[in-house]
Amino acid sequence: MNSNGAAGAPVSPDLSAERSNLDVPLLALWSVSPERKAQVIDDTTSGSIPSPLYYVLLLASGGIAAFGLLANSAAVVIGAMLVSPLMAPIFGIALALSRGDLHLLRNALVAEFGGVLLIIAFALLLGLLPFALEVTPEMLARTKPSLLDVFVAALAGLAGGLAMVDERTSPALPGVAIATSLTPPLATSGLSLAFGAFDGAWGAFLLFFANFLTILAVSAAIFILAGFVTRAEIGTRTDLLKRFSATGIGLLAVATILTRQLIVTIDDWRLNQAIVTTIEHAIADNPGARLARVIYDQDADGSVNVLATVTTPRSFTPQKVEAMQHAIADSVNRPISLFVRCAITHDVAAAGSANLLPTVNLNGDFIAASVTPNVRLTEAAEQTLRELVSRRQNFELLDVQLVHLPIGPLIVATVSGARPPVPSQVKLAQERIRQRAGDETATLLVRATTTSDVTAKGRVLLGDAQFSPMTAADRTLQEKVETRGKTALEQVQNTFVDSIDAAKHGDKWEVRAEVVSARVLQPAEVGRVAKELTALAGAAVTLSVLTPNGLIVEAKGFTTVQRSVEEALARELAARDLSERVDQSK
Known part of the structure; x- marks a missing residue:
């Protein structure tokens, strides 16, 4: 009977075995010891508490970042990244969402966004002080984020998460703090508000928010893959999607905005390259002329206003500027209004004028940039003429220009003296120029202006x-x-x-x-x-x-x-x- 009774009794489920399965990590792609897991969870939890020390560090970080941005000092801005504690609450939010820990989530959100408001407000206050005089390139670099910044943040979040869960890679955390750039965009946003640049403030905050969401998503994935979340904590698939829905939607929205910004940035880069290349090509035959700076803005109708600053020994004619304007318009297929600011400069060597366009290579050595044949011929002519004039103090060389005629290149030299040069002197100079330039077709024309030197004696x-x-x-x-x-x-x-x-x-x-x-x-x-x-x-x-x-x-x-x-x-x-x-x- 007992055997029959035993055989007929229903089999009850083993509840202890089911509970033990729920305590098993959802995934464990690499080995992390229980002690390391406990330490990481404890460090993340304590780092997400909005304590007074946390806010003091945020104020220090925000102040360092603001002063570095105003001083245009990249080194100071990097120092602010190292001091900033904003990364810890992001890891806390990621861990809380993964495990469903509401207490940790509340603390981390308060710490993170309380810190965000504190840094923006502090930078806004600093921007209103008298020493905040002008916008710097360090500030401008953080007002126009693009999709590339999301990729950088993803890699930084990956490195930060790995450094957090694996003690062997923990020394990489300072480098991760530099790569993520959380505090400088917030400081830029506050300074932009102080300057009344609301678009810039939005762009800088968007950069921070993109970094925040990307690091959050990547670090949450690492916590799950490293076995920090058990099956019981993860809950059902619906529970997981609900917890991360806001993050996913925000990340998708930011990616869409930044993708559009990236397209605009690429278009702007192409426009800038077309303008610079066209102007440099147009002035390549002008000895000593080089493009120093180009700034431009686009009107609502698509037309572009360009201001080009060119260092040159002589001013450009309106016809020259008009030709460059048409060339740029043809290159970019847009209406162009070109303004050229000529900064008069003259490179002089021992032998005379030397339009060598010096540049510096990676070894720190000065090298001469390549020049066109026209510039080379003009240089040879000017140096030859200055050498001849220096031997005979009767003349002063004022200008040398190159004109192309059907018979060949014509070198027009303007000189002043008590009398015009004689044909034999012009012939000697022409032979020397042809010899130095290696061009037997070059012809020298001297345009002389007569001057009289008079003293009290006569x-x-x-x-x-x-x-x-x-x-x-x-x-x-x-x-x-x-x-x-x-x-x-x-x-x-x-x-x-x-x-x-x-x-x-x-x-x-x-x-x-x-x-x-x-x-x-x-x-x-x-x-x-x-x-x-x-x-x-x-x-x-x-x-x-x-x-x-x-x-x-x-x-x-x-x-x-x-x-x-x-x-x-x-x-x-x-x-x-x-x-x-x-x-x-x-």
Whole structure:
């Protein structure tokens, strides 16, 4: 009977076994000891309590972040990230939602969003103080979040969660704090409110909220996968979805907003690249010109206003700016209004102007950026001309420009001096330019402006006569020679001496006079005056008389200024050629 009774009795379920199954972790993809789990839960719970010390750290973090943003100091902003305790309540919210712990959830939410309001309010207060003067790049960088920030936050949340549950990776927590960037966006939001930039404040808060939701979702997944949540705590699938529904909806909304922002950012980047590339291409043939900065804004109708700051040796013409404007409009397919701010600069080396466009490589060395053939030809021409002008102090080089003609490149050099250069001087400079540039088609055109140097004594005919040091005796003799020379020349009927200079060279004197006469003075007349001056000076005197039409009268005959210069240049080149042959023979 007992056997029959035993066989017929119903089998009751084993409730202890069912309870033990509910206490088993839902998942345990890697091994975490019970002691480590208890320590993590205890640390997360205590870190989520809104204690006075917690809020003091938040104030310190917010203040450091605000001052770092106002000072545009990335190092100070990083320090604020390390001090901030905002990460702990996020882990607390994630753990509470995963385990269904309402007490922990309440504490963590109060700590997190109480801290958010505290940091924004503190930064707002600091932004109203007098030292908050301007917006900095560190602030602007946090007002335009994109979907890329969500990806960064996801990776940071993954690293933070792993560092939390696995003590071997706990040293990585400071790096995670830097990567997540929770406090600086909140401080930027408060400063933006102080500056009246409400769009910027919203963008900065959106960056924080995106980081918050992403870290929350990723860390919750890690807690579940690491076995911190039992089957009883997780409840049914419906319970889990209810707990994380707000997080999921918020994350989806933020991702949608940031995706749109990312599209706008990419479009803005393409527009910026098109503007910069087009302007740099347009000014590539202008020696010494380089693009320093571009700022722009877009109107509601899609048109773009561009302000480009260019450092250049000379201003651009309106036609040049108009051509750049059309090129940018064609590139971006939008109406463009271009304004070019020319900052006049000039790079000068020992040999003259040097438009080398220096840049710095990764080794910290200065290197010359590549230039176009037109710029290279202009550089070679300008350096050659400055070298020639520096040897002869008669001219000042004002400008060098390159013009392209059907016959080839034309180099237009603007010079100033007491007289125009002679053709032989231009020919010599042109040959040197062709040799240095390696272009036999280059033609040199010199545009000369005549200047007159006048002192209280009169027009300067001989620089040594007025500006070279002399002894008192020589200075007295100079005055006598100049006075006697002027008197003797004006004895010729209807002849007037406008200027006269006498300079001593060794044991000889050179006298040059500029006269206006009703007739051309004859060499014999000039020779007579030269003999008088020789007798007065007690040394050989060479006298030359210049007329307004460029004629030079000397005792030995007539010549012209141009021929005189050409003969002197020929003698100089012959002497240099002889010296070079002698050096080669040695």
